[in-house]
Amino acid sequence: MPWWICWSLVQKINARAERRVEKQLTAELKKVRGKEGILFRLADAAIGQPDETVRTALYPVVGEKTLRDLVAEAKANVKVFMAKVRTTLRSSYSSYYRQMLPPLLSTLGFHCNNTAYRPVMDALALLAKYADVDGKTRFYDMGDAVPMDGVVRKDWREAVVDEKSRIERIPYELCVLVALRDAIRRREIYTDGAARWRNPEDDLPGDFEAARTVHYAAIRQPMDPAAFITGVQQRMTDGLDRLSAAFADGSAGGVKVTTRHGEPWITVPKLEKLDEPTGLQALKDELVRRWGVLDLLDVFKNADFDTGFTDEFSSVAAYERIDRDVLQRRLLLALFALGTNMGIRAIVSTGEHSESEAALRHVRRHFITVDNLRAAVTKLVNATFAARDAAWWGQGTACASDSKKFGSWSSNFMTEYHARYGGNGVMIYWHVERKNVCIYSQLKSCSSSEVAAMIEGLLRHCTDAEIESNYVDTHGASVVGFAFTELLNFRLRRG
Template sequence: MNKTKGCLIANFATVPSRMPEERRLAILTAFVKAQEISALDEAVDVLDMLILNITREAKKTGQKKRLRTLKDLDRAALLLARACALLLDEDTADDLLRKTIFSSVSVARLAESVEKVNELARPQDTNFQDEMVEQYGRVRRFLPALLRDLHFRAAPDGEHTLAAIHYLAELNGSKKRILDDAPEHIISGPWKRLVYDADGRIQRAGYSLCLLERLQDALRRRDIWLENSDRWGDPRQKLLQGEEWQAQRVPVCRALGHPTNGSKASEQLAAQLDETWKTVASRFDRNTAVDICNEGKHPSLTISSLDKLDEPPALIQLSSRVRQLLPPVDLTELLLEIDARTGFTREFSHVSESGARAQDLHISLCAVMLAEACNIGHEPLIKHNIPALTRHRLSWVKQNYIRAETLVSANARLVDFQSSLALAGYWGAGR
């Protein structure tokens, strides 16, 4: 636990003692649950950064190796190119071809060059997986605890990855290097040569690193998720459910332009898709800008670049005038100006329901909201010489003032103020 969070918890510790017992128990239970969720989120954040660091280190090591061996690879490739040039020479008779090549390049040097190219050249789809496997000694120090303590769940597209996680979790404590009956669906093309040995057996080191790469990808897609996690949980659980959904169903569907009957909506989308496919197919042969390229493993669609459309002079003039009208204002200044006009930061109250407000609280609130909205963290906004922008102040404000209900209240004030503007009345409701 970092020092800032420790200070926040210490400050919070005295608050429940002033509450009635029933409320105190509820607050403490909620606090423990919130800390559990926060700890789990931070643990997976660290895991994500660790896998990213392993990938970055592997790439750096691979690039250094590549630079060291580039001269040897070039030398071998040039020698093979010389031999191939003789092979393509139409003036050389077929029965004299081998003799001509070996008189120019010895058999030993040719064989050595072939071996060197096979050793140093990388497959087209490789992504420094070799160097990742070299870091298995680092990975096996944390992987058993990770698989033991984190309880992963899966969406349908993550079932294969989850099966591999469970398989390795069952091997915790085992020193087996060759794996039997391991789920193989996660082993993609670039990994096959590193996971399977010469006899086609699955090697634990390659399999573990392959799983880590797939796990990171699945976590970011939320194909793999964790219970009791906010940032890494199942996004489907945040959808409206049960009676709450039934109460909001009609206005939500109306706003999105969808029918309230799910089956009817699916039928409409299926019919629309079918009609679109048929329309595209009927025009395909006549469309010279689109072609199907059959080179490579799978066919691909090739679309010609569109001709550039010059902007009309009136549009250029309008854009120039609009830019001149916009004041050169920083985003932070703009947010503070909006607060000065609307007072939306006054809607943020302390979690303890205390009416006391710190000095320049509106500056701290705007900084925290800007950090959250831009996903940049607090670090770029911290100014140790400004009390409202110290690290401790921003962490304290985020912990005690930024909540769902205060955000809703502040947003309502902004909407109310906007609706009172003459320009908004001129534009209308936007429907």
């Protein structure tokens, strides 16, 4: 808990500083006149003469000197923005947060397994050395070894080091806090007694070294790293050769190599709309004629009658004396209330049943747990797969994963402000099999990695689905994600 508070504070004061400066600079930039007209003339000239050179098409419209002045002004504005952010951030930290964060850090034990290069750990040791020094001491002693590489970013160097090569304490402490946050997130540094941020060596099986051969065989990878690298390189080379050949003979299906923002870019054409299958509308009409509009609670009840998923809900108490038929009815009502977000009170007031609110809340507290829910969902999903006729449905070996934001109370420890969607909330990350069956879901914070959530769902869905490929958006795709899925024999695809 203490580290989570420290992490959130570092993130919060940095975000607040940027928002304040953005508001100030936005008001100032609106006072500059003429830029919109210049940009319009440039765009009009570029569209009107797309095949001409810049000197031929644009310079006659807007002179070269004007363009150079615009670039210089833009660069100056970036420098002004960063300088103001640093000033605002320093002011917030020095006048308020600085009194609390260093003592909080001193109560936590930070460790690093890397014995060769540990700049953040050395920086923390320097902060501890100066913890009892008068806060008015502005600079570190010239004889102190102050780590810079790996701690202070380039855009902060001028704020940390003055013209006499002295290192100022307050901006350096801010850099250390940001570097510490990043180091813990990538597990380079861990904390004593932590759960999520524990020693990364504890994540390995206890017998990893003794049974290395067995573990490598389980993920079907060679023991020799050179053989693994050679295999990956060969597959990448073969794939690029096939792509190049397809471009050459015109069999790439409309895929082209273009440029975007001056960089090479592969474009894929949109698929044409398929014709509606013959008889689909007749099938829809027949379904409506036979069953009409189904009540969701009836569907839920029939699913339990067919699969018996409520049998997976056992009590956390030592024993329970509720009759199984009564418990089944109460479980269905409580689960329906939670799943539809109606709430137990609304179910009690509107439902045609004899269950009281106290009875349903008792079932909610004693029977509905995370483990019981996962077991029930797994049973229901597996029954769905078993009921499918492969001749009609095919073999589902792929899934897609993405997250959705849900609002939540600030008292929830996972609640964070979402920079993109706005407002406080949490994220639910879903893995959906290609035939629209959700095989795994998990709760995550707004800022945590979707790559990690994607890999967790692939490994821990515990259903009968044989997933070989997973489709993600930009947030779920990264070099690290592709590397781990390659090791685990999944094909990660960016949709």
